[in-house]
Amino acid sequence: xxxxxxxxxxxxxxxxxxxxxxxxxxxxxxxxxxxxxxxxxxxxxxxxxxxxxxxxxxxxxxxxxxxxxxxxxxxxxxxxxxxxxxxxxxxxxxxxxxxxxxxxx
Numbered sequence: 001x002x003x004x005x006x007x008x009x010x011x012x013x014x015x016x017x018x019x020x021x022x023x024x025x026x027x028x029x030x031x032x033x034x035x036x037x038x039x040x041x042x043x044x045x046x047x048x049x050x051x052x053x054x055x056x057x058x059x060x061x062x063x064x065x066x067x068x069x070x071x072x073x074x075x076x077x078x079x080x081x082x083x084x085x086x087x088x089x090x091x092x093x094x095x096x097x098x099x100x101x102x103x104x105x
Contacts, residue, residue: 014066018045018055026059 015024027044041059048056 014062015043015055015057018047020045020047022047027056 018024023046024043025046027042029040029042042056043059043062044056
C-alpha cells in the first residue's frame with residue numbers, strides 16, 4: 001500500500017494513531033475561537049509539532065467521518081441479517097424434506 005493511501009486511512013474517522021505512530025488525544029484550542037464556534041476541538045498527535053510530520057484534525061470532521069463509517073457497517077450488518085433469515089428458512093425447509101424422506105424409508 002502506498003504511503004499516501006495509508007495516511008488517508010489513518011486520518012479518516014476518529015484517529016487512533018498519528019503517522020509518526022504516536023497516539024492521539026483530544027485538544028481544545030481556546031485561543032482559536034470565533035463567535036460562532038467557541039473553543040475549537042481537535043484530534044491531535046500527542047507529540048504534535050507544526051513540522052508537517054504530525055497531524056491535527058478537527059474533531060467535528062473526525063466524528064462525522066466515523067459516523068458515516070458506522071452507518072455503512074450497520075447497513076452491511078442489516079444485509080447479513082436478512083441473508084441469515086433467508087438461509088434459516090431454507091435450512092428449515094431442507095430439514096422438513098429430510099424428515100419426510102426418512103419416513104418414506
